[in-house]
Amino acid sequence: MSVFKIEKNNNYTVMSNYHLRDKNLSYKAKGLLSFMLSLPEDWDYSLAGLCSISKEGRDGIRSILKELQEYHYLEIEKVRGYPKTY
Numbered sequence: 001m002s003v004f005k006i007e008k009n010n011n012y013t014v015m016s017n018y019h020l021r022d023k024n025l026s027y028k029a030k031g032l033l034s035f036m037l038s039l040p041e042d043w044d045y046s047l048a049g050l051c052s053i054s055k056e057g058r059d060g061i062r063s064i065l066k067e068l069q070e071y072h073y074l075e076i077e078k079v080r081g082y083p084k085t086y
Contacts, residue, residue, distance in 0.1 A: 013037065025067065026064075029067045029073075036074075047065070
């Protein structure tokens, strides 16, 4: 499995075009993944955390995350001791 390394400099993020050119992904999935790649590494990547900074609803975010998981752009890990968010 590949790990994307992203360069972040004062309000700019440099990332590969790989996911942006993937015809299997919807524009929503491309946008959410690009946005997630721009966030700090210590960000709360939970469903609740993503919903808190988005106009998209919980079900919308959940379906986009499932799409990204289906095409192997992310792995979803359930952590014990935290409220179920996915």
